[in-house]
Amino acid sequence: MAPPIISLRHVTKSYASGVSGRGRANVALDAIELDIPQGDIFGIIGASGAGKSTLVRLINLLERPDSGAIRVNGRDSGTVAGGELLKLRREIGMVFQHFNLLSAKTVAENVAFPLKLAGVRDKAQIAARVSELLGRVGLADHAAKYPRQLSGGQKQRVGIARALACRPPILLCDEATSALDPETTRSVLALLRELNRELGLTIVLITHEMDVVRQICHRVAVLDHGRIAETGAVEDVFLHPRHPATRALVRKAFGETDAHDRLGGGGHVVRLTFLGAATHSPLLSHLAREQGVEFAILGGKLGTIRDEPFAQLNVAFTGGDQRAALARLTAAGIVVDTLAEPANAAPPLARREFADVV
Numbered sequence: 243m244a245p246p247i248i249s250l251r252h253v254t255k256s257y258a259s260g261v262s263g264r265g266r267a268n269v270a271l272d273a274i275e276l277d278i279p280q281g282d283i284f285g286i287i288g289a290s291g292a293g294k295s296t297l298v299r300l301i302n303l304l305e306r307p308d309s310g311a312i313r314v315n316g317r318d319s320g321t322v323a324g325g326e327l328l329k330l331r332r333e334i335g336m337v338f339q340h341f342n343l344l345s346a347k348t349v350a351e352n353v354a355f356p357l358k359l360a361g362v363r364d365k366a367q368i369a370a371r372v373s374e375l376l377g378r379v380g381l382a383d384h385a386a387k388y389p390r391q392l393s394g395g396q397k398q399r400v401g402i403a404r405a406l407a408c409r410p411p412i413l414l415c416d417e418a419t420s421a422l423d424p425e426t427t428r429s430v431l432a433l434l435r436e437l438n439r440e441l442g443l444t445i446v447l448i449t450h451e452m453d454v455v456r457q458i459c460h461r462v463a464v465l466d467h468g469r470i471a472e473t474g475a476v477e478d479v480f481l482h483p484r485h486p487a488t489r490a491l492v493r494k495a496f497g498e499t500d501a502h503d504r505l506g507g508g509g510h511v512v513r514l515t516f517l518g519a520a521t522h523s524p525l526l527s528h529l530a531r532e533q534g535v536e537f538a539i540l541g542g543k544l545g546t547i548r549d550e551p552f553a554q555l556n557v558a559f560t561g562g563d564q565r566a567a568l569a570r571l572t573a574a575g576i577v578v579d580t581l582a583e584p585a586n587a588a589p590p591l592a593r594r595e596f597a598d599v600v
């Protein structure tokens with residue numbers, strides 16, 4: 243893994259609650275440990291109230307933590323102030339849910355704005371940079387338009403171009419696709435992925451939607467009640483969620499296998515996770531032929547993680563040599579989680595505890 247470009251060490255933030263702040267302290271973030279590797283698309287996901295907005299304000303250095311340390315691009319944010327702090331803030335481009343464009347300014351003027359704030363005076367230099375940025379986000383023909391003349395997706399592209407104007411190494415997207423329809427969301431996420439690949443940009447995506455994380459993130463941290471519930475590669479967290487908060491987010495994105503998915507015909511009931519090329523292999527029909535097992539698919543989900551296909555199927559086996567069949571699946575790299583075993587089964591096959599997979 244690349245070294246972290248953002249790291250949080252034991253970061254805590256509370257707000258005074260109650261009338262005029264005299265109530266008990268409300269802990270918005272509690273002892274957060276987080277490393278965001280350089281060059282990653284890193285998702286931070288959580289339900290409403292989990293602490294996402296607070297985390298955004300800390301990462302973009304608009305607020306300071308009560309305790310703990312935040313490092314951005316090699317600098318300890320606690321030790322900088324004034325002009326140095328402004329400079330460090332410019333290392334992070336911000337993209338907002340509601341775009342935050344200046345309605346009285348044209349697209350080109352919106353994108354030029356941060357350059358002017360940063361003190362760039364050379365008009366030709368600004369024009370060249372704006373035109374390069376608009377080309378990159380697919381809006382070369384829209385420079386003279388006003389935000390009201392654009393669709394939501396186009397407005398967000400302007401927001402992205404503006405955020406990149408001063409060439410920050412980090413882009414922080416705060417619910418950047420939450421106001422967009424699914425198709426526009428896909429196209430904006432595709433643009434972010436392209437920027438990540440082509441510019442080596444580190445992208446931090448704050449979202450409440452697992453689907454957004456699934457489409458483009460490499461790694462994800464799940465926030466729950468101000469704490470990191472779990473963190474890891476998206477494949478692991480999405481396909482094998484351990485924490486109830488993560489399971490709830492996956493269920494919301496996909497619907498979920500229900501209790502009846504565990505009811506087989508007296509044989510092994512397993513959850514099989516296929517990822518990548520294995521997803522399209524006819525392994526189950528081979529097993530039926532070779533081991534004489536029969537299988538019924540009780541439920542499951544299919545889709546992609548980034549562009550890689552996956553299938554997670556709840557399957558009930560009956561007859562034949564089921565143990566040999568399951569060993570064969572494991573040997574082929576399929577993750578096998580046992581949901582129910584035959585009543586007279588010998589040592590359990592489960593890789594994980596039953597409670598972990600429901």
Ligand code: ADP
Nearest residue numbers: 257268270288289290291292293294295296297
């Ligand atoms: P999210 O963005 O995930 O919905 P927030 O960071 O907005 O979560 O909120 C986390 C917790 O901190 C909530 O309990 C919220 O009420 C509290 N909180 C956030 N900002 C403030 C604030 N400025 N004053 C008081 N409480 C706040």
